Amino acid sequence: MQSPAEREILEVGSRLLTSADSSVHSPVRAIDKRALERASQDAELRTALLRFVDVAPACRSPADLAAHLIGFLGELHERPLPLDAAMRMGSSKAARAALGRAAAAGVRHVAHRFIVAEQPGDAEKVLRSLWSEGVTTSVDLLGEATLSSQEADRYAQRCLDTLDSLAGIYAALAPMPQLEADSIGPIPRANLSVKVSALTPLLRPDAPELGERDAMPRLRALLRRAKERDVHLHVDMESFDSREAVTELVLSLLGEDEFRDGPSAGLVLQAYLTDSPELCERIVAWAERSARAQPLVVRLVKGAYWDHEVVDARQHGWRSPVFEVKAECDRNFEALTVRLLKTRSHLRAAIASHNLRSVAHAIVANRALGGQPRDVEFQVLRGLGDELQRALVREGLRVRTYCPIGDLVAGMAYLVRRLLENTSNQSFLADQVRGRPLEELLAAP
Amino acid sequence: MTLGPFVNEPVLELRRGEVRDALSRGMAALERKLPLRVPAMIGERRIDGETLLSTDPGDREQVVAVATRATGQDARRAVEVVSAAAGAWASVAAEERALILLRSAAWMRERRHELAALCVRECGKPWAEADADVAEAIDFLEYYARGALALDRGASVLQVPGERNHMRYAARGVCAVIAPWNFPLAIPTGMLAAALATGNAGVLKPAEQSPACGAMVVEALRAGGVPPDAVALLPGAGDAGAALVRDPRVHTIAFTGSASVGAEIIAAAARVRGDQSHIKRVIAEMGGKNCVIVDSDADLDEAIPAIVRSAFVYAGQKCSAAARVLVHEGIADALLERVAGAVATLQIGQADVFGTDVGPLIDEEAQRRVLRYTKLAADEGVIVAAREPEVDGRGWFCPASVVTGLPADSAILRDEIFGPLLAIERVRDVEDALDRVEALPFALTGGLFCRNPQTVQSVAARSPVGNLYVNRHITGAMVGRQPFGGNRLSGSGAKAGGPDYLLQFVEGRVVTENTLRHGLVV
Ligand SMILES: Cc1cc2nc3c(=O)[nH]c(=O)nc-3n(C[C@H](O)[C@H](O)[C@H](O)COP(=O)(O)OP(=O)(O)OC[C@H]3O[C@@H](n4cnc5c(N)ncnc54)[C@H](O)[C@@H]3O)c2cc1C
Ligand SMILES: NC(=O)c1ccc[n+]([C@@H]2O[C@H](COP(=O)([O-])OP(=O)(O)OC[C@H]3O[C@@H](n4cnc5c(N)ncnc54)[C@H](O)[C@@H]3O)[C@@H](O)[C@H]2O)c1
Numbered sequence: 001m002q003s004p005a006e007r008e009i010l011e012v013g014s015r016l017l018t019s020a021d022s023s024v025h026s027p028v029r030a031i032d033k034r035a036l037e038r039a040s041q042d043a044e045l046r047t048a049l050l051r052f053v054d055v056a057p058a059c060r061s062p063a064d065l066a067a068h069l070i071g072f073l074g075e076l077h078e079r080p081l082p083l084d085a086a087m088r089m090g091s092s093k094a095a096r097a098a099l100g101r102a103a104a105a106g107v108r109h110v111a112h113r114f115i116v117a118e119q120p121g122d123a124e125k126v127l128r129s130l131w132s133e134g135v136t137t138s139v140d141l142l143g144e145a146t147l148s149s150q151e152a153d154r155y156a157q158r159c160l161d162t163l164d165s166l167a168g169i170y171a172a173l174a175p176m177p178q179l180e181a182d183s184i185g186p187i188p189r190a191n192l193s194v195k196v197s198a199l200t201p202l203l204r205p206d207a208p209e210l211g212e213r214d215a216m217p218r219l220r221a222l223l224r225r226a227k228e229r230d231v232h233l234h235v236d237m238e239s240f241d242s243r244e245a246v247t248e249l250v251l252s253l254l255g256e257d258e259f260r261d262g263p264s265a266g267l268v269l270q271a272y273l274t275d276s277p278e279l280c281e282r283i284v285a286w287a288e289r290s291a292r293a294q295p296l297v298v299r300l301v302k303g304a305y306w307d308h309e310v311v312d313a314r315q316h317g318w319r320s321p322v323f324e325v326k327a328e329c330d331r332n333f334e335a336l337t338v339r340l341l342k343t344r345s346h347l348r349a350a351i352a353s354h355n356l357r358s359v360a361h362a363i364v365a366n367r368a369l370g371g372q373p374r375d376v377e378f379q380v381l382r383g384l385g386d387e388l389q390r391a392l393v394r395e396g397l398r399v400r401t402y403c404p405i406g407d408l409v410a411g412m413a414y415l416v417r418r419l420l421e422n423t424s425n426q427s428f429l430a431d432q433v434r435g436r437p438l439e440e441l442l443a444a445p
Numbered sequence: 446m447t448l449g450p451f452v453n454e455p456v457l458e459l460r461r462g463e464v465r466d467a468l469s470r471g472m473a474a475l476e477r478k479l480p481l482r483v484p485a486m487i488g489e490r491r492i493d494g495e496t497l498l499s500t501d502p503g504d505r506e507q508v509v510a511v512a513t514r515a516t517g518q519d520a521r522r523a524v525e526v527v528s529a530a531a532g533a534w535a536s537v538a539a540e541e542r543a544l545i546l547l548r549s550a551a552w553m554r555e556r557r558h559e560l561a562a563l564c565v566r567e568c569g570k571p572w573a574e575a576d577a578d579v580a581e582a583i584d585f586l587e588y589y590a591r592g593a594l595a596l597d598r599g600a601s602v603l604q605v606p607g608e609r610n611h612m613r614y615a616a617r618g619v620c621a622v623i624a625p626w627n628f629p630l631a632i633p634t635g636m637l638a639a640a641l642a643t644g645n646a647g648v649l650k651p652a653e654q655s656p657a658c659g660a661m662v663v664e665a666l667r668a669g670g671v672p673p674d675a676v677a678l679l680p681g682a683g684d685a686g687a688a689l690v691r692d693p694r695v696h697t698i699a700f701t702g703s704a705s706v707g708a709e710i711i712a713a714a715a716r717v718r719g720d721q722s723h724i725k726r727v728i729a730e731m732g733g734k735n736c737v738i739v740d741s742d743a744d745l746d747e748a749i750p751a752i753v754r755s756a757f758v759y760a761g762q763k764c765s766a767a768a769r770v771l772v773h774e775g776i777a778d779a780l781l782e783r784v785a786g787a788v789a790t791l792q793i794g795q796a797d798v799f800g801t802d803v804g805p806l807i808d809e810e811a812q813r814r815v816l817r818y819t820k821l822a823a824d825e826g827v828i829v830a831a832r833e834p835e836v837d838g839r840g841w842f843c844p845a846s847v848v849t850g851l852p853a854d855s856a857i858l859r860d861e862i863f864g865p866l867l868a869i870e871r872v873r874d875v876e877d878a879l880d881r882v883e884a885l886p887f888a889l890t891g892g893l894f895c896r897n898p899q900t901v902q903s904v905a906a907r908s909p910v911g912n913l914y915v916n917r918h919i920t921g922a923m924v925g926r927q928p929f930g931g932n933r934l935s936g937s938g939a940k941a942g943g944p945d946y947l948l949q950f951v952e953g954r955v956v957t958e959n960t961l962r963h964g965l966v967v
Contacts, residue, residue: 051896054744054896055742055744055896055897058741058742058743058744058896059742060741060742060775064741064742067897067899068742068896068897071897071898071899072898074898074899075898144745144746145746145747145750147746147749147750147753147783147786147787147790148783148785148786148787148789148790149786149789149790150786151783151786201786201787201790202790202792202800204799204800205459205460206459206460206465206572206573206799206800207798207799207800208462209800210792210800240460241460244460244462316455316456316458317452317453317454317455317456318455318458413746
């Protein structure tokens, strides 16, 4: 027997799914889907393609690209027919160049699905058209790893400039009341996500204070500008190695008097971490004590570094910091959803997931806890959650799409993570593509 | 007896605050005991003599240990005692010896925080490195205990009707272990554990810079159950080591250290003295001049942190440390600029501060040597980064530098400097880089950053080094995973922490029995 809540989740989830499915009609999408399906079924092929995508921007010429592609394909035991043909093309110089150009185009095509533009200026069109569809964004600046102070300064400067330009872009847009307030009060239109690892070269797992101290002045400058421009500033969470530094940094800066009246700001809670419930309690306690005018926004995610965390722990012989059973991670996500929604008056919850079950659960939980639909924000990634984004808008919900901006070289790490996620056999999206039955997709974890 | 499969001792998870606190408590506990006393330990006797002071490389005023400076006579006495006990130790069942090693490992595990603290104090190793040193020492005990058990089962040889062939391995006798200071626990433990596990008796001569760490190794083995007569500690300087090498009752010399001392030892050991009735075997692990090749398709985001870590962590005082980068000219400018930026962020400071990358050098002589080469670098090439230490002058600190544009015959490209000085050279392509690697007399470790599987294969095929690391840092070999050791002037032995290391400590004995009697196979 299903509980009423479960019935409701199934109902909401089915509606979202139908609505999301009906928005797919592009033939390109269909091809992408088939390619992704194929890659998620064949681990070797998936690895070869990811390695190729990873190296593509570093190749010097089409011939160099072709040489790499052939190198990776050469390691496959079994090659799908079209790829076998590609390998054979490598025999002549002209054919290699052609193959390299085709492959480069392929990578660019995939990249453009996930990365909205190379420069913030070029993103304006996309941001405006999303707004007109009832969707707002969080912009993320992709970049190379920060290895020096100069690189950290450069990233911080790019963020400052982007805060200015986002403020400009969004100020010019027509009002969209459902995106601009919840029961607590107004919500800034524009939103920028930043990474602490890009704000300091000194994030050291064994010395969190070092990175904290070094990133602090740069993050403080961003908060000041965000406050001036009324842009929300969100600090992404990265691998477990830096969690302590990032958490301490954000909470200590946001606790400063200077930022009591703004800007709106937030951090991220990763449900795949086994100790995330404790961290959640800490954040909740902080939020309850905080005198900030604009409550802290907590973006709840599962976590983007799962494979890394598992491998890293295995290599060192440590217990894994993340759940290793997907259902445990999903159950924890739901428990944290409820915990955050219950703290509504002190913090704002943003549910960032492409998993219909997780999303439907949050919608139903919000309702059950007496929240208005606009009291919870749903967040998706550009390129992964496009259909869900539309379905959520149709439900009258508040949606924010995470929009990375940057060139291909800089974007590669991000792109590979997204592709990994998309083709992982533990991923909801891959399950969905594979046509797993609705009841199973939406079943309680 | 079967033991569970070997697994590496996990290093401490320093990203957790409570783990860091435990180390700090270990340091406090150690500091209450300083200075430690380190006598020569020969059998049950503890012999004091002329003293050898071991001071904190980060603070010359701080005495870590007051050790005995063992003499040639002490060395002979140690060999005499150990030699007399060798037969009894060799006849202890291999299982029992293995269990003793495992108990020694457990002894270290229980004290790992304090042992790591001692590494920090006595050798200026930053915490993560010091902890890894302890873990590696434990690994060697666990790994060789298992290896010796397997070896004890003998080798399989062909059998034909009418004869029974049996090949087994026997201990060689007395092993003199002569160790360096840069892995003050792991390396002496590894060499000594290999000798003891295979039934040899041992004398450890730790480096003069790290007698207290050496004493801990012998303490651990004795606490685990090695009879005091079968393992002796001989703190002292090079002359004590030389006396061991000359002693006719020594069968095997396990040495790790510089190439010049290694060559000297090999020469001295070759001479048959007095009533010596055997040829000494020398296992020598020596220095390196390790090159990292960076191809044009490398991901600099990964290559640069790995290079900086390989070259500068522990102030470049690892035999495996990166000394030269050979970068494809197509990305050389970007690499130089970013390496310089990254080097400028290195934390140079006291080893006991979490986050320190570059601690002090081991001693004054090392500081003088590195400063001399750093000056030579400025004269002969272009310094692209120089990170000055911001610590007071009581330790043997020196700047971390990067030099480029050196002439091909520069000593900086040839000598093992053993300090935080990295040379970067532009190469036309990977082949050009390999030519330069091949021209070197050393062949210890090497690195390659490249994402083309075909290039990786061809470099692996041509590279002469003992340990080649692809797309990662080139230090930090793990027991059982990266059996470690060099070729050419970098080493004469089989790889430490690998499957054939123990074979060097034993001699084969084959017994063939005729089982044919009047046409009957009995
Ligand atoms: C707007 C937005 C912002 C984001 N910001 C961040 C951020 O700052 N930091 C961050 O880390 N991530 C962030 N993410 C990424 C997010 O973590 C991944 O997109 C997410 O993990 C995918 O989860 P899902 O609920 O969409 O899909 P699902 O398919 O339900 O879940 C996949 C996730 O489950 C987890 N998982 C996979 N296998 C297992 C297993 N065997 N056991 C346990 N758990 C497993 C992993 O986290 C994996 O990513 C963000 C996502 C969005 C949409
Ligand atoms: N290949 C490897 O596995 C490996 C590992 C660690 C260190 N090393 C090398 O070790 C060197 C650094 O260590 P070090 O400074 O302690 O080396 P070192 O050669 O100066 O000393 C090593 C040991 O030899 C002893 N010794 C010195 N002269 C001797 C002599 N004439 N006869 C016998 N013993 C003598 C020393 O007292 C010390 O115990 C570097 O060259 C490094 O590359 C190699």
